[in-house]
Amino acid sequence: MNLHLKHIKVYHVLGIFSLVSILYYNFHDHIQFPVYYTWQPKMSFVGVNSTRFMIKTSSKTCFEDFYVNGWNSYWLMQDSLNGPSKSRVSEMMKRGAQMGMTVCRTWAFSDGDSPNALQVSPGVFNERVFKGLDYVIVEARRHRIRLILSLVNNLNAFGGKAQYVRWAKEAGINVSSSSDSFFSNAVIKKYYKDYVKAVVTRRNSLTGVKYSEEPAIFAWELINEPRCESSSSAPALENWITEMAAYVKSLDPKHLLTVGLEGFYGFKTTEKSTVNPGKWAASLGSDFIQNSAIENIDFASVHAYPHSWIPHSDLDGMVDYLSNWMDAHIKDGQEVLKKPVLFSEFGSPLRKKLEGPYDRDILLKQVYDKIYESAKKREAGAGVLIWQLLVEGMKQYRDEFSLVAREHPSTYNLIVQQSSRLKNISSQGNANRKFHHIGRCLA
Template identity: 65%
Template sequence: MEVIKGATITDQLPTACYSGMASDWRDKKLYPLLGILLLSIFLYFNLGSNPITFPILWQSHMDFVSANSTHFIIVNPRAPLENQSTFYINGWNSYWLMQESVWAGPSRSRVSKMLKKGAEMGLTVCRTWAFNDGVGPNALQISPGVFNERVFRGLDYVIVEARKHGIRLILSLVNNLSNFGGKAQYVRWAQEAGHNVSSSTDSFFSHPMIKDYYKAYVKAILSRKNSLSGVKYAEEPAIFAWELMNEPRCSSSSSAPILQAWLDEMAAFVKSLDQKHLVTVGLEGFYGLNTTKGLEVNPGEWAASLGSDFIQNSAIENIDFASVHAYPDSWIPHDDMEAKAHFLSRWVDSHISDGDHVLKKPVIFTEVGTLVHADNQGLADKDILLKTMYEKIYESAKKRQAGAGALIWQLLVEGAGEYSDRFSFVAWDNPSTYKLILKQSCRLKSIFAKSIQSQKLNKDPCSGNLP
């Protein structure tokens, strides 16, 4: 067809053709749909900083997870306790999901890809930040109790996408470090409000006003109604657990009473608002000065002086499972690979034993980080340490012990390099590590196949890959 300059497409159609098209549109009542589409496009381009979103009308079914002594179970309310599915975890960290979900377009597509790829590797739990405190452009909490709705909608998106792919989330509520605000930001807020607060960031754990700030934040999160699904966070089964703080330390009080009291108070507060979700601390797993057993397991004398204590902190009544981190490359950097693997093996054994015999609770290694080097030898080293961790969890699962899972720190997708650190990598760009991750997922599934709900939502990643 010859294109006539300045003419519309309808000018170039035969009259009968155009008339027939118009009649079809009227008969099928498609004009209203066209109007909605054009309005949506207009709003997208004119309100790009807060693009229009449409509610999710249907979500796949997902059951809550609970702790039964040293095990996790997927709670089927229609089945008796003895028939509940035991749940052992292979998972990962991507702390950046909320940040990338603030804006529509390519950044949100990276979040969707990460969750989809996680499901394709058989991973079932992802740990991510549900905080960003301060004055940054993507801060969730701008000042105490004041929130950026646009960022909150980003977190809404993360939760909806996680459920879509059969992934459960551990949502961390504040940082011990100053990254993304952390406890230092809370202390600054109290000082700016004229309260008599010491300059130590450890006052976060003891000052009444700062504790009230934190409680108000927690209440806002737990009572949030998802703008996409309409489901309150406290009612959302795609949330696996609330984490009180990422890596809490209170080094000004190395005997740990201040941190212990804070954890006790805040765990009880979370449970008063939400009885359906699990609660954990977010510990690194160091044994404290008052612990007779375990000091020799620590990576160095420094670890006992940080104000945390794995046994004491994890034993709190309202803490449902113990959390541990593992960074042999950082904690014992001058040791060779054999020594690091030996340390990691003993570290894991000790905490699983504590879960079984002392705490009577499940234990998740919620950050497992090993250095990523550019050369092939570095990648081999990474696989050695990750395999050490995976073997321990697999043995624990076979024996129905308390070692309930491990989460890699951390996974990225292409285009998310700004969130990278020395331990971050794109799994599918590292075939040997990818294969190791998938194998762990599949052999855990081979023990507890009926526990993996994601197989109903995605193509089964373990088809033909079970050991």
């Protein structure tokens, strides 16, 4: 073949590739075939072995420990709904990967009658928004980021459990006005199950891969920060977790599952009351040990917001509180639950004294050091997800704890350093053990 013909073939291939690219970026919302699928990197499902997350190595017969340094960006699905904001989703995944982070937690819910709601009424979904979630998953996998997808909000933002109660009332169901009905009413529980089934069994419109078969999903979270209006609803919450955990596992045995707890100790564990940030915490109906011990819950989740929970304390008091809070939960994960403990939200405002480092950096370093020390000992402290990361131009999602990491070099460096040292520990955890296909690792 002469050089001229070779050039023609090269130009022909490049022309086809360019045409496909143009068609995709202009009309991808209407394309039904899996454009992205063949470009996706291979990933393994994450499992658990007692108190540690595990991941299969390339040998397929070995695994290594998987310690998490990650972040929260709850807004990803909402920003995936149109072209201009989609770029922020891609950029956030790119930056997270560049900082060595491996897991992002985000909302897989938006309930109500707003134009960008995912579930507009019980069992009725906005396909445009679902495609936004498809895109989030594709971009996560493209950057080798794993997602924790939360399935409903305890709070009223994005609908939450209160929206489910309103739907039941509008349908003529005799239901209490308390949002605690979400945990006990049979009709409302059926609404939630129908929603979970629609999400967990969905086939991604961009890749053709079912969510239940997608390794870029790290875990499902039943509910973000479950609380009860009355402490008398605590048994209903515990029964709800038991029922819904079993249901999710019946649909998807491959992925890990967590509750979404803040980590408060309830009345059943009164000996732990001094660990709570105040007496109010035990009255919220949740119980870290009782709820996390439920059979189908694979790992425990904990949140930490010292500035919000003990607002009248000085920085030294917050440091002491945070130290005790983390030690207690890691110890309970190790000795009582025998499950990994993931601090899935840690938030602190910037705040800086006239001299010295930011409050946030002092507290974040303490959190990171606690996880690092636990990881070195192969104990239950499995990782931290900072709340929350943004990219530039996102004022509508800002709160007192949010940050654009690159605008704060000291915090950025802490994140990168934590990623590096956890990666080193993970790579030292190789072992010759079988990895169970349903998401658990057997010694």
